[in-house]
Amino acid sequence: MTYIIECSNLTKKFKGKTALNSIDLKIPRGRIVGLLGPNGSGKTTFIKICNSLLTPTKGEIFIDGKEPGKETKAIVSYLPEGNYLNDWMNVRAIIGLFNDFYKDFDSKKAYQLLKDLNINPNDKFKNMSKGTKEKVQLILVMSRDAQLYLLDEPIGGVDPAARDYILDTILKNYNEKATIILSTHLISDIERILDDIIFLKNGEIIMSNTVDDIREKQGKSVDSLFREVFKC
Amino acid sequence: MLVKLIKHEFKATSRTLLSLYVVLLAVTLINKLINPFEILRDSEGFNFQILLNVMSVIIYIAIIFAVMASTFVTIIQRFYKNLLGNEGYLTFTLPVETWQHIMSKMIVSIIWLILSIVVIFASILIISGAGNFIREFIKFLDDIETILGKGILIILPTYILSALLLIILTIYNSISIGHQFQNHKILASFAMAGAFYLLTQAILVITFLIFAFIHYGGISPSQFNSTEIPNGNILFGVVTIILLIISVGHFISANYMLKNRLNLE
Numbered sequence: 001m002t003y004i005i006e007c008s009n010l011t012k013k014f015k016g017k018t019a020l021n022s023i024d025l026k027i028p029r030g031r032i033v034g035l036l037g038p039n040g041s042g043k044t045t046f047i048k049i050c051n052s053l054l055t056p057t058k059g060e061i062f063i064d065g066k067e068p069g070k071e072t073k074a075i076v077s078y079l080p081e082g083n084y085l086n087d088w089m090n091v092r093a094i095i096g097l098f099n100d101f102y103k104d105f106d107s108k109k110a111y112q113l114l115k116d117l118n119i120n121p122n123d124k125f126k127n128m129s130k131g132t133k134e135k136v137q138l139i140l141v142m143s144r145d146a147q148l149y150l151l152d153e154p155i156g157g158v159d160p161a162a163r164d165y166i167l168d169t170i171l172k173n174y175n176e177k178a179t180i181i182l183s184t185h186l187i188s189d190i191e192r193i194l195d196d197i198i199f200l201k202n203g204e205i206i207m208s209n210t211v212d213d214i215r216e217k218q219g220k221s222v223d224s225l226f227r228e229v230f231k232c
Numbered sequence: 233m234l235v236k237l238i239k240h241e242f243k244a245t246s247r248t249l250l251s252l253y254v255v256l257l258a259v260t261l262i263n264k265l266i267n268p269f270e271i272l273r274d275s276e277g278f279n280f281q282i283l284l285n286v287m288s289v290i291i292y293i294a295i296i297f298a299v300m301a302s303t304f305v306t307i308i309q310r311f312y313k314n315l316l317g318n319e320g321y322l323t324f325t326l327p328v329e330t331w332q333h334i335m336s337k338m339i340v341s342i343i344w345l346i347l348s349i350v351v352i353f354a355s356i357l358i359i360s361g362a363g364n365f366i367r368e369f370i371k372f373l374d375d376i377e378t379i380l381g382k383g384i385l386i387i388l389p390t391y392i393l394s395a396l397l398l399i400i401l402t403i404y405n406s407i408s409i410g411h412q413f414q415n416h417k418i419l420a421s422f423a424m425a426g427a428f429y430l431l432t433q434a435i436l437v438i439t440f441l442i443f444a445f446i447h448y449g450g451i452s453p454s455q456f457n458s459t460e461i462p463n464g465n466i467l468f469g470v471v472t473i474i475l476l477i478i479s480v481g482h483f484i485s486a487n488y489m490l491k492n493r494l495n496l497e
Contacts, residue, residue: 014414014497015414051324052324052494053320053321053324053325053494053495053496054494054495054496054497055492055493055494055495070327070328070329073325073327073328076325078321080321082318082321083318084318084319084320084321084322085322086244086319088247093243097240100239100240101233101236101326101327101328102326102327
C-alpha cells in the first residue's frame with residue numbers, strides 16, 4: 001500500500017529565505033497527524049505544496065503515489081488558513097459549487113452541519129463574522145468523503161466552545177481510512193484527537209512520533225513536549 | 233468540467249455586467265423618448281430644458297464608456313482575484329486542469345466583450361433610428377467588399393474576434409507572468425502588457441511591410457492612391473492568422489506559469 005503523502009528532499013525558498021529545508025516524510029493512511037510548530041516554521045508552506053498552490057524549489061512530493069494535480073485534488077480536502085469565500089456569494093451558492101466539482105461532496109451532510117451551527121444557508125458571506133466564515137469553510141471541507149484532509153489552523157479563529165464542536169465534527173465526519181493533517185499551534189486543544197505528531201522548526205522536521213509513544217514511553221503530554229522542544 | 237466552469241464564470245460576472253447593460257438600454261430608451269439629440273440640434277439660445285438635455289446626452293455617453301470600461305475591468309478582476317487572489321485557494325484546489333480555468337474565463341470574457349459591443353450598437357441603433365442605420369450599414373458593408381475584396385465579410389469578423397481574443401489572452405499572460413515577480417506584481421503585470429503590446433505592433437508593422445513589398449512593390453503613397461486596396465482580403469487574412477498564433481502563444485505561456493510556476497502566498 002502506498003503512503004498517502006511521500007516526499008523527499010522537499011525544499012521551498014522565498015526571497016532567499018528557506019521556508020522548507022530538504023524534508024523527507026512518509027505519512028500513512030488512516031492517521032490523524034498534528035503538524036506542529038511555531039509561526040513561520042513551514043507548516044502552511046508544506047500544506048500549500050501538497051495542494052500545488054506553491055511550487056517546490058527542489059525535491060518531490062507524491063499524494064497517493066501521484067504528483068499533485070487534477071487527480072490528487074479530487075481526493076484532497078483542503079481548509080486554508082485564510083478566507084477564500086467570495087463576498088457576494090451565499091452559503092447555498094458555494095455548496096452548489098462544491099457539489100458541481102467534487103464527486104465525494106455530500107450536500108445533505110453540509111446542510112445538516114449548517115443547521116447544527118445555526119448558520120442560515122441563504123446568508124451572504126459579506127454579512128458574516130470571521131468566525132462564521134471559518135465554520136462554513138470547515139463544514140464544506142468536512143462534508144467531503146476525501147482520502148486526505150489538510151486542515152491549516154482549523155480552530156485558529158474560533159472561540160474555545162466552538163473549538164470542541166469543530167474537533168468533534170472532524171472526528172465524526174471522516175472515514176477511518178482517510179488521513180487528517182492538522183496544522184496548529186493550539187496544541188492542548190487538539191491533543192486528544194491526534195495519533196501522530198510532526199514538529200517543524202525553521203523549515204525542518206525536528207521530531208516525528210506517535211502520541212502513544214510520547215505519553216507511554218516518555219510520560220509526557222504533546223503540549224509539554226512541545227513547550228520543552230520549542231523553549232525560547 | 234469545462235461547461236461547469238463556464239456556468240460558474242457567468243454567475244460570477246453577470247451580476248455587474250448584465251445590470252450595466254440593462255441600465256444602458258434603459259437610458260437609451262429614455263433618451264429616445266425625450267430625444268435630447270434632436271432638441272439640441274434644433275434649439276436656439278439657452279434655457280433650462282436645454283441644460284437638462286445636455287446632461288442626459290452626457291449621461292448617455294458616460295454610460296457607453298462605462299459599459300466598455302466595466303467589461304474590461306470585470307474581465308481583468310475576475311482573472312486576477314479568482315486565480316491569484318484569496319479565491320485562488322479554492323479555484324486551484326478544484327479537480328480541474330489549469331488550461332480549463334483559463335479557457336472558461338477566456339470564453340466567458342469573449343462573450344461579454346461581444347455582448348457589450350452588441351448592446352452599444354443596439355443602443356446607437358435605437359437612438360439614431362433603426363431604418364436609417366441598417367440602410368447605412370448595408371451600404372458600408374458593400375463599400376468594404378469593394379475596397380478590400382471578396383471574402384472580407386467573413387475575414388473581417390474573424391479578424392475582430394481574433395483581436396478580442398488576443399487582447400484577453402495578452403492580459404491573462406501579463407498577469408500570470410507579473411505574478412512571478414516577488415514584489416510589485418501588479419506593476420510588473422502592466423509592464424508585461426505594455427511590452428507585449430509593443431511586440432505585437434512590431435510584428436504587425438513588419439508583416440505589413442513585407443506584404444506591401446510583395447503585393448504593391450513598395451510603400452510609397454502613390455501605391456495607395458486608389459479607392460481599392462488590392463489583396464486587402466489577403467492582408468486581413470494574414471493578420472488574423474498572426475493574431476491567432478500570438479494568442480495561442482499567450483495561452484500556452486499563461487498555462488505554463490499557472491500550472492508549473494504557481495506560488496500563492
